[in-house]
Amino acid sequence: MKVAVYAVRLEQVWKLMISLDIGTDLGWCLEERGWLIEKTGRNGFREGHQVERCSTMVLLSAVMPLGWAVQLRDSFQAKLEMDGWKLKGWHEYIRGALKRELEQERQGGVSGYHAEENLLGLRSGGVLWTRREGLTLYGEMVLEQYQRERYEEMHGSEAMWREAVDVMARRITAALEGRSLLEAELQQLLAERLPELVPAWRSAVQHAHLQGLVLLTAGVAAVAARGLWGPLARLRARYRCRRCGSEVHSRTPCGSCGSSGCAYCEACLALGRSRSCALLLRGSAEAVPPPAGGTGAPLTGSLLDRWGLSPAQRDAASAALQFLAQPQVAPAEPAPRYAQRPGRLLQSRERSLPRFLLWAVTGAGKTEMIFPLIHYTLSTGGKVLVATPRRDVVLELAPRISKAFPEEKIAVLYGGSTQRWEEARLILATTHQLMRFYHAFDLVIIDELDAFPYHNDPMLAFAAKESCKGTGRFIFLSATPPAQMQREVRQGKLEHAKVPARFHGHPLPVPRRIRIESVEGCLRRRSLPSSLAASLEQSIQRGAQIFIFVSRIRHIEPLTGLLRRRFSSISVEGTSSQDELRAEKVLDFRATKTRVLVTTTILERGVTVPKSDVFILDADSDLFDEASLVQMAGRAGRSKDDPAGRVWFASPEWTRSQRGAVRQIRSMNTIAHKKGFLHA
Incomplete structure (x- = not known):
């Protein structure tokens, strides 16, 4: 995409702007409306904003590549001598500010003064308007005349056109509220919800941008190295994706902007190509602070009674509610919507948002515990996001949350969802969908934060922070929090509540050890160790459904064959992420048509099968860390009819991860016993 770039002389300072429709900006200037500008104190921090009117408007380029235009705007620093600059002075400034970009173009084969001038769009131009002289046009200009002339043919005057644009800007602002969308996604949203604005x-977006309601930026932009300023900062600047926060290294020739090396992000490519010349629009969503003093939903016992929580669930939910009810710390002065420098967008990575961890054992009923939190936030006028890493969990949670909140419209978002452009105050989504939101939610609940793909993915963590309002709150749910988060809990740096007992009030099954040779050795000998076979026979005799977890997909088929020969009277199946019949086999296992299921960690969470025993073979494998061992062990004992399911760690070695998993499970049982959450 290419855009216009112009400079405006305000009452106290020069300001550089980009425009999708320079005619809209010109009309804004003619009407003598004001521009939002940032007030900065001596310490360099923003101290508020004010509105100043324009006295002079200078067109610098009519068709500059968007990425370059955004770079100019974000790095612009006003100087007193600019008052005396002619057009040549502005052009020299642009060449100096984009020196790095022009050098990259020369390396890509673009050479010559006139070739670079055409790429920058630095044709003849000049002052578009001054307050003393009225309207003056010089040189070539690219205006969005087609839409205006067509409207005038149908409806009448320029004044009517401006009034229509104002109405369209309000509608498009409402549609973009709290969203972060590329141009292609905006087009899809408009085609579905507002086709008449297409x-x-x-014009409508530019009008909203001038009002400070919509931010226009590039999908990929240069970010200066930390702590550096001026030419050195530009020299060492790195490119980052403003949608997902990932560092960008890939470049390609681009027919849209004419650049020989347009940077694009590979990390979030599945959601559409974010690149230097791709327009990224972010809509304003004002924060709704929770009530000070208890308006809205009061923190009373009735708020918890409605959900039928167990004592352990109730204690944790109560602590989380108290966390939500704490006074919000708002900014020192109200932010001027998007008047702050757009170049600071990536600072959200460093934003410190209030966080609370619900550390609940597997099978504790985490979903039921978040119902009071959702209800409280919605009752105070807030907006809630429940995010989970996996699509199947989203589809499983959707009917449960809909049943709990029948009066509330819920949007369910995942790849291919038909609801992705619908408006709702309660949104259930996969974590990848968070990249389409920006400062939208008062409460963000991240379920299974330790699961793939959210765990150890800074892109998704960045998206989660971006989706939360500046005065919003985070609730994290996990049975096995990451090590860093556990350290923060021990150091008192992270508010939390532990749910050490399952809803049925029985202790977690503690894993026992079977010392056997590796699965590879068993397959070579084509026989099962006697100790393993005996334990399996006991589980079969007691009528249990048996999970057998292995570390390698290649072990599933031969091990399934061994088990079928040894236990020919029962049904044995194997499945993995590569199995097209995985869903059907899991359903058969749930229905007890299959008694033994050999699988990998794809079933370590989110699967509840009554009366289950768990065998983890090669439990000493590097692929099984403490968290995955706890999750796999958590498949046993989940039913109130069979709370004492059995768990076996089978391996040649007794590793640190196995010891840690046993220690964590015993610790939760000890806490549950001390708090009286377990049956006698």
């Missing part, structure tokens, strides 16, 4: 969307 012909004039540039």
Whole structure:
């Protein structure tokens, strides 16, 4: 995409702007409306904002690549001598500010003064308007005349056009509220919800941008190295994706902007190509602080009674509610919507948002515990996001949450969802969908934060922070929090509540050890160790459904064959992420048509099968860390009819991960016993 770039002389300072429709900006200037500018104190921090009117408007480029235009705007620093600059002075400034980009173009084969001038769009131009002289046009200009002329043919005057644009800007602002969308995604949203705005969307978006309601930026932009300023910062600047926060290294020639090396992000490519010349629009969503003094939903016992929580669940939910009810710390002065420097967008990575961890054992009923938190936030006028890493969990949670909140409209978002452009105050989504939101939610609940793909993915963590309002709150749910989070809990740096007992009030099954040779050795000998076979026979005799977890997909088929020969009277199946019949086999296992299921960690969480025993073979494998061992062990004992399921760690070695998993499970049982959450 290419955009116009212009400079405006305000009452106290020069300001550089980009425009999708320079005619809209010109009309804004003619009407003598004001521009939002940032007030900065001596310490360099923002101290508020004010509105100043324009006295002079200078067109610098009519068709500059968007990425370059955003770079100019974000790095712009006003100087007193600019008052005396002619057009040549502005052009020299642009060449100096984009020196790095022009050098990259020369390396890509673009050479010559005039070639670079055409790429920058630095044709003849000049002052578009001054307050003393009225309207003056010089040189070539690219205006969005088609939409305006067509509207005038149908409806009448320029004044009517401006009034129409104002109405369209309000509607498009409402549609973009709290969203972060590329141009292609905006087009999809408009086609579905506001098709009548499609012909004039540039004018409407630009009008909203001038009001400070919509931020226009590039999908990928240069970010200066930390702590550096001026030419050295530009020299060492790195490119980052403003949608997912990932560092960008890939470049390609681009027919859209004309650059020989347009940077694009590979990390979030599945959601559409975010690149230097791709327009990224972010809509304003004002924070709704929770009530000070208890308006809305009071923190009373009735708020918890409605959900039928167990004592352990109730204690944790009560602590989380108290966390939500704490006074919000708002910014020192109200932010001027998007008046702050757009170049600071990536600072959200460093934003410190209030966090609370619900550390609940597997099978504790985490979903039921978040119902009071959702209800409280919605009752105070807030907006809630429940995010989970996996699509199947989203689809499983959707009917449960809909049943709990029948009066509330819920949008369910995942890849291919038909609801992705619907408005709702309660949204259930996969974590990848968070990249389409920006400062939208008062409460963000991240379920299974330790699970793939959210765990150890800074892109998704960045997206989660971006989706939460500046005065919003985070609730994390996990049975096995990451090690860093556990350290923060021990150091008192992270508010939390532990749920050490399952809803049925029985202790967690503690894993026992079977010392056997590796699965590879068993397959070579084509026989099962006698100790393992005896333990399996006991589980079969007691009528249990048996999970057998292995570390390698290649072990599943031969091990399934061994088990079928040894236990020919029962049904044995194997499945993995590569199995097209995985869903059917899991359903048969749940229905007890299959008694033994050999699988990998794909079933370590989110699966509840009554009366289950768990065998983890090669439990000493590097692929099984403490968290995955706890999760796999958590498949046993989940039913109130069979709370004492059995768990076996089978391996040649007794590793640190196995010891840690046993220690964590015993610790939770000890806490549950001390707090009286277990049956006698």
